[in-house]
Each structure stands twice: as structure tokens, then as C-alpha cells.
Amino acid sequence: DELRELLSVLRFDLARDQTHVQERLQLLMAVAGLRHDEHAVTSGADWVAKQVRAGHRTLILDMVKAAVDTLGLRAGPARAVLSIATLKPDPVADDADYAIDWVNRFDGPDDFTKRRPLPPATWTQLQMDIEAAPTRLPLGTAAISITGSIRLAPAFLTGAAFRMVTGADLAVLQRGQLWSTSEPYDAPQPPTIHEHYLDQGDELAVAIAVATDPTEDVLDYLREQQTPVSRLLALTPPGGAKDRSIPDSATANALAIGIRDVVRRATRKAPRIHLFIAGPMGLALLLGHRWNRLRPTVVYEDVRTAQGYEVAFTIQA
Template sequence: MEPLPAPSPTSVRIAGDHYQWLVAWEGCLALLRENAARSDNPVVSVGVELDGVGNLDDVVLLRRTPPHTYTQVKYTVDSSTPVNEEYLTKPSKDGGPSVLKKIAKAWRTLTADGMPVDLVLSTNRAPDAADPLVAVRDSRSQLLMPKAGLQGPRSALGAARIRCAAATGLSEGELRELLSVLRFDLARDQTHVQERLQLLMAVAGLQHDEHAVRSGADWVAKQVRAGHRTLTLDMVKAAVDTLGLRAGPARAVLSIATLKPDPVAGDADYAIDWVDRFDGPDDFTKRRPLAPATWTQLQTDIEAAPARLPLGTAAITITGSFRLAPAFLTGAAFRMVTGVDLAVLQRGQLWSTSEPYDTPQPPTIHEQPVDQGDDLAVAIAVATDPTEDVLEYLREQQTPVSKILVLSPPGGAKDRSIPDSVTANALAIGIRDVVRRATRLAPRIHLFIAGPMGLALLLGHRWNRLRPTVVYEDVRTAQGYEAAFTIQA
């Protein structure tokens, strides 16, 4: 593949503008969703290059009651300038104020009357892990405080704090105040922004493919060119209709994160954050709770979610990163009998429990005796066939099962064997019906799933009129699996 040529100044400017319009369209989606959900303090309008707010004018979310959110958007075409002390305090190329000094000036102006503010530096630049100040950024809050203020003046962190205060014309105390409200929204590559926008548009009941995202950003650009610096709810609603973006109902958001922080958690109606309570350094190795946290505690948190969402919620989108056992449990917590429509974004598609289908899809059935008791083991083999591993686990653990049913799509277990939501729902019903017939005399079900997370969610949603079910997680240890949850089905 031939390397791309160096971008021209014009192309850099165009790319930077488009990045800003994407961030502004994200604000428009917050405007839509928060008003549809009747939030306590919703966004009432979105400012783009708003007058009177200094250089924090790129995107402004004006709420019914302060604090308003003032965002400076910074785009770069390469990774040569990470966010660190030098980037924040270095004067501009023409000798003008540094990035942080401009933000400090705007902060003083915006808070002169004592009004609280929420400030954001949003950029595709990555944080510099070697920088004493930026390295203490909390990825959940995006703030440098309180850690940035903990060490004394002789430490590397304290010395960096003193230098930043001097470079911005603030006292050290004022710098601490600024850093307590200035969020560093970093490493937001355009691809990540696009993916987040697709999810937010799906949650808002809108078309959410790449074309739909671009249509929204282009509409923002058109408004700015026409001189409209404040975008109201009526304007955004009219744009949705004009652009043909409406696809379905707006949804409540339930965020569940066990592997890595969910970038949508701040927009969720209810969020469960177990990232620090799962064992492992990254989302590839995190598979079980880290003691003293337990599967039972996670089950309690997930099963409490229905009561934590707004009263009368009928449609919910699940966001976050979690494995198959929690996905199945989440579906079961909002079982079909509750009347709730669950949805999750699976490979860019919205898989919804309300998706219509013609007939259930009966799975292919393979049965193998175990002869260790009266229970039934069920292995869902979609992405891969886990039969040998499950059998080895059952025999090693002397699990009291009579046989194992291995259920797979008609075409067999393989990657992407379920192409869409319609197929997933039809297969989930087919699997449930087979298990119902097979468990009439079995006192308990032992369930193992190897397939897409969306199928696990849909299957849990339909898992009713069945025996009590033990759901297992593949924990990649010597024993292979671990009993995670017991569900009364």
C-alpha cells in the first residue's frame, strides 16, 4: 500500500472543521435525548463558535441551570504533539498565548460572577504518559484533580504544577480550581468519535450508519455558515425530519462496564462500573471479579437496574463492555414478560428484542451423554464449538448432569453465523423452545455460551418457563469455566 501524501494546509483545515462539526452534532444528540428523557437539567441549546465565551466557544452546551459546558476542540493530523506540559503551556506559533493560558483567561471571565462551569479540552491528541501532570488524569472523570494537587513542591508533579501556574498567570491555588473543572477529553480519534455518534444516534431513535452521522455533521456546518451560532431543540428536531434520520423510539441507556470504561456512561440513565473490580490489566484478560468482589455482588447490581431506570421506561439500549454471562443475566433481568424492549449495538447494527421475525429458527442439535446426575448441560455453539472444553470441565468438576445438548445455527458454528437482529431473535426463540422440551424432567440447567454478546442478551430476555439456570463464564484458567450466576427461570 502506497503511503498517503502529506496533507495540505487546506485539507488539514477541512478535516479540523469536520471534526468540530462532529463534536457539535454530539451536542445536538444530547439536546434531543435529554429533552426526550425529561432530564432534571437538560441541554436547552447548543452553541457553535458562540460569542462572548473566549476560546472555549467551539461547542457550548447551554443547560436550563448552570453549569454550562464549554468545549475547545483541537484537531491534529498526526501524533507528533501529545498533550503534555509543553503542549499546554507553549506559546502559539505567532507568539500568542498558550492553550492553557487561553483557557485560564476564559475561565476567569466565565466564573467572574461566581457561576459554576464545566470546561472541556477535546482533542484527538493522545495523553503523554510520561508527563507528571497529564499522567494522573482520571479516565472516568477526565480530570487531573484531585491527584494533580496531592504531592508537594519538590516532587516532579509539584514542580510541574508550579510551572503551569506561572505559565498561565495563575496562582497555584487558582490552577487547582481550574483543573477541578477542566476535563481533558483526549485521544478521540475520528473513528472513535464516529462510533460513539453511531451509538448515540441509535439510542436517540435515529438512523446510525456512517451516512447518517455525516448528514448530521454537515447540517451543523451549514448552520454555522448561515450565521446560526445557537442551535435550538426545534431546529434539531426539524433537521432530523428533513434529513430523514428518524428510525424508531428514543431509548433509555443502561451502561454496564466490566472490561474497560464505557465512553457513554456519562450519558446513561443508569451506569454500573465494575472495571476496577474485575481481575486483569486489560479487556482481553478481564474475565472474573477481583476479590473481594464476587459474581453474586455483580448479579445484585445488574438485577437492581430495572428499578434504577426512569419510571415507565419501555425501550432500553445496553452500552459498555462485558462478557457473555453478564449479557445473558442483563437480558434475564429485563425478561420479555416485563414488556421492555432491549437493544444493543452489535457490529454496527442495533439488535433489538422487538425485532419482528417470521418463524423461530430451530438450532442444529447434537446430544452427548455425561451420566453424572439429573441436570442438563446446554452449550450454545455459535462463534465456535465449545463442546470438548465444556465436557472436560463437567467431568473434572463432577457436575451432576445427565447429558449435554450442543445447539448451533443451521450452518454450524462459525464467525458471523448470525448476520442480523432478525436472525438472532429467531434463533434465540428456537434455542429456548428446544431447551424447554429437553428440561421437563431436569431439575437444573447448566448453560455455556460461545457466541456474540447480542445473542446472549436476546436469549436471556426470552429465558422464561424454564428450570433454574446456572450460567458459566469462560475464565481462561486451568479449570476453563466458572459458575457466574444462578437465574430462576
Template structure:
């Protein structure tokens, strides 16, 4: 395809405005979800270029009790200006105060009465990995702390702190206080930001296609053009109705990350971050806990999650990057008998879908069944072969480990063929989950333990766990690809 021409001044200006409207629409979504899920101290108003808050006025999230959130939005057309000391401390093009000085001045004013403020610099620029302070940014929080405070006055960080404090017009102690609340939300590039917003629209119970996103962002732009600087809950809810964006209930977000950071972690009602506790250098190799961490510890964390969600939560969406055994455990933690509508965002060939446990279906889908005699004991092994067929690998594992199983039951989609597109949507996933459960109920009535091996879409693993009741004790295995091939992850009473 031909290359795009270099952007002109008008293009840069309008794209920068659009980026700011994306940030504002994100805040509107957060307001809707927090109020719908009865979060503590929810947002009641989203300010856009709000008066009286100094240079942190681009997008403001107002709550009944502090801290309010103040976002400075900066868009760049290319990667020539990473976020580093030079970018933050140099005077503006017109010779005015630097970005850091403006932020520090406004932060001082906002907290002069002893209150608190959540301050954020939102940009599509990346952090400079060579910068003495920015290199210590915590990807989980966006904060430069605690690493920014490490090192004496003669260290590289110490010298950088002194320069930043001088430029900001604050003491080093005040700078540390500022860096404790100043989050660097970056790099939020345009494409990834739009994808994240579509995910957030999904769990907020809205349509999440590109057209729906453009409708929401367009409404923000229209409000700003008409002079509305405060977007209230009533206004935002009316816009959702007028734009016909409503698709389902807004959900509490449970973020679980074991492979890579979850873009919705900052929006989550509860987040479990095990990225650094899993063995491997990439999301392709992270398959089991890194010693001394254990599967049992992860099970404890996941099973404690309901207690960390807002009181009265009845609709939950699990987000993040996890493998199949943890996904199944999430389903059993929020089993249907608890009355929770549990959902997972399932990525497929046609984009992302929300697979919800409350999705109606006509009749259960009975899986195709293949049974293999093992004759090593009186327990049963089950392989869910939906995305791919793991039969050969499971056979090998059962033999090498001499597991006490009488047979291996392989369950495939009704078509009998395992492939990535075998489950088209949420209704089919629920129907198949019920069909699998019902079949296993019949053939495990006199079995005390089941060994479960999963090769299916993540969403099906969640929904299958959600329906997992009136069954025997289940040991769920994770495919670790190395050593023995599989590893027992969780033991579940069903």
C-alpha cells in the first residue's frame, strides 16, 4: 500500500484533539462502569479543559471524595521526542514553563490545603530507557517510584532528582511526593489505545465495534464544541441511549495477568499480577510459576478474588493474559451456583467477542466422544480437544507418570474436528460447556477423581469452569511444553 504523506499542521492539530477526546471517552466509560458496579467513591463528572485546575485541565475525573484525577494529554506525530528529562524540563516552544514545572505548580495548588490529587501525563510517546529516572518507571503503575528515590546525592539518580527538583521549583522531598502520585501513562499509541477502549466498552456493557467507538468519541467532541466542560453521569447515560450503544450489563473487572501486562489492569476492581512470578522471558514461554512461587499460591489468590470485588457484584468480566488452567479456575471460583454472570473477552478471527455465562442457547451441544482404555487405575482422564487435539501428548504423559486412570475420554466439538474456529460465539460456547459437563456427570458417577487436560479457547475454559458442579474432585493440568509436557496445576472440588 502507498505510504501516507507527512502530516501537515492542521492534521497534527486535529489528530491531537482526537487523541484527547479518546482519553475523555475512556473516562466516561470508567464513570459508567464504576457507578453501575457500585464501586467505592465512583466518578460523578468528567471535566474536559476544565476551569480552575491549572495546566492539568485536559481531562479531569471528579469524585465525591479525593483524590480526583487530573490528566495532561500530549500527542506526538512521531517518535523523535521520547519522555525523558529533556522533554519534561525544556521550556515550551514559546519560551514558557516546562511540562514538569507546569505539572509541579498545578499539583502544589491542588494539594495546598493538605488534600491529595492523582496526576497523570498521558501520551503516545515512549519512555526513554536511557534516562536516569524514567528507566525506573514501574510498568504496572506508571509511577517512577520507588526506584526514583533510590540512591544518594552523588548517584546518577540523585543528580537527576536534583536537576528535576530545581527545574520544577520544588525541594527534592516535594519532588518525591509529586513522583509518588504522578503517573506516566505511556506509550498509549493511537491503534493500541483504540483497541483498549473497545475492550473497556465491552466490559462496560456497550457495543464495541469501531463504529460504536467513533460514536462515543464524536459525542465528546460535540460536547466540547458546544461549550460543555463538565460531562455528568446523566449526560453520559443519555448519550449512550441516544447513540444506541447499550449492549448488556456493565461488569466489575477482575484482571489476572501471568503472561503480559493487562491494558485494563488500571481500570480493574481487583488485579492479580503474576507476570514476574511466572517462569519465562515472553508470553509464549511463561507456562508455570517460577520457584518459590507455586500453583497453590495462585489458586489462593484467584479463589480470594470475589471478596475483593464491590459488594453485591453480580456481573464480572475477567481480563488479562492467562493460560487455560487458571482460566478454568476463574470459572469454578465464580460458579453459576453463586449467581454470578461471568464473562471473558474471547479473541477470534472476526475480532473480539464477550462470552458470557448468561448467554442464552437453545439446547446443549453434545460433544463427540472417543474413549481409550488405559487400565492403570480407577480414576479417569479427560481431554477437551476443541482448539487442537492433545490426545497423543496426554497419552504420553499418562504413561510416563503412571497416573491411576482407567481410561482417557477425549471430547471434541460436535463436528468431531478440533480447530480454532470450531466455536463461533458465546451461545455455542455455553451450549458446548453444558454438553461436556452433562456427559461427564454421567460417566463419572462412581469415579472419585478426574484428571482434566484442556486444549480449547480461553473463553470456553472459563465457561466450562463456571458450569463445573455435581462432578468429582478434579485435577486440572497445564501444558508446559517442557520437561514432562504437563504439570498438575489446581485441585478443584466439584
């Protein structure tokens, strides 16, 4: 009878390998306001193993809090979790306060090729889902972690949905670092400006060239589509467009504000902005968060088709 009782509750979870478990643990530690580097993960796991060896069958909250303090794991505030997945499943979606799962509604066999909604799904539907997210989180939520896998246009829209004027503090894990909109910085970092005149109308096009420089592709697209813009501003970090040109959260915030301020000055007489982004997803999120006191903005996504780009979202800024 005892054996049958044991077998009735015994489960072997064979679907998760160690890498998957560690990735999920790092994300959960980050959103809980804990350090999430490799040493921190190892320290936490070692503490749990020690409790098991000591015969503790139940770990109560006070024990865990004490361990966090003893191990020096506390790093910041605990955050509500918003999961947005369009490319691959989010390992922390089940633990999120609100989850948007569009993995099967994006076109492509894998996360490298998924770049646009799969009909009948549309960008408009995705925009509605993301813009509704603030009302789906617990009332009074201010500190929010964004998890999941999204491309640059949805990341920018997510930042805009939780704009700075709402009092939200957004954070996202970027290359193992937590980039937060509340990260202090010394001063705005003005980008280097490259102007290209098209004289096709009175609107303004902006290309954020950080990870790579998309200027020629954007110019080709604007000319082929006869987009009614007078000029294109290509904005790069002071050191130019290159991989890892933004080393940390403070630099990302400083550059996002510098970019916004340049666009504010350039768009005073333009009725609309056309925005193209080539950079880290975290920068797109931080930039959308700061995108206020500007003109209505059309955000484009690189869809790797013959035309190169397509309109994803229109944001009232």
C-alpha cells in the first residue's frame, strides 16, 4: 500500500535539460530582484541542496528570505512579469502575471525566420494585445519585467505601451544584464547624425543604426514605396554602428534619451515619423518607453522579403 501511494504521486520530469532549467532560473531570479549571474545561480542551488541533505522537507518563506540576505543575492525590486512570445515559447510564461503567446501566429518554421504575423493574424491584432497589457497586470504595478522573444517593432511598441509618463519602470534581460528604464546615467548621449534628403514629402524618416547600419536598405525602401518623407536621419552611437556598441543599461538609457531629443528637434514641422530600428531589443524597449512629445510614429519591421520592410504599428506619440 505504501508503494502504491508513492507511485501515485511520483513524477519524473524528463522534458527539461539542465540548460533549460538554468535559463528559466536566471529569468525568475532576475524578475524577483535577485542577482542572476552564474555564481548567484550556483549559490542558490547549493543552498537548496544543503537543505535537502539536512533533511528539511519544507522550505518556508522566512528561510528563503534569510538565505537571500546571507548569500547577498538581493539586487533590486521584485517585478511583475509580462511575457510576450512571438518567436519561441517563453520558459517563464507559466509564472508570468500576464502572457501573450503569438508563437504559432507568426510565419516561419523557427525563431530565426519568424518576422511577421501569419495570416489571418495581423500586426493590428498584436498591437491591440500589447497595448492592453497594462490593464492585465495587477493594479498598482509599477516595476515590470518583460520576458519572451520579440523583434524590434514589438519591443518598441511594448515600451510605448508603458510610457515613462505612466510611471512604469520596465526591465528586460539583455545579454545576461538587466536593462532597466530606471537605471541612472550621467547625461543624455547624443547620437551621430547622418542626413539623407529625398524630397518626397513633408514627413520625417529615422533609422536607428546601432548593431548594424541599415541606411542603404531604408533609402531603397523609401524610394521604392514613394514614402512621403523629406529626409532620412540615420542615427548611430558616437563610435558608429557595430555589434555590442552599447555595453550596459546606463549607456542604453543615455543613448535612448539622446535619440529621442534629436528626433524631437527634427520633427517640429513634420506631421509624422517613419521609424526603422537596427539594434538590441533592449534599446528598442527603452526607446519606446521614452517616446513622448513626438509626432505619430509609423514603426517598420525588417521582414526579409523583396521589399525589405513592412509597416508594423502606428503609435500616437
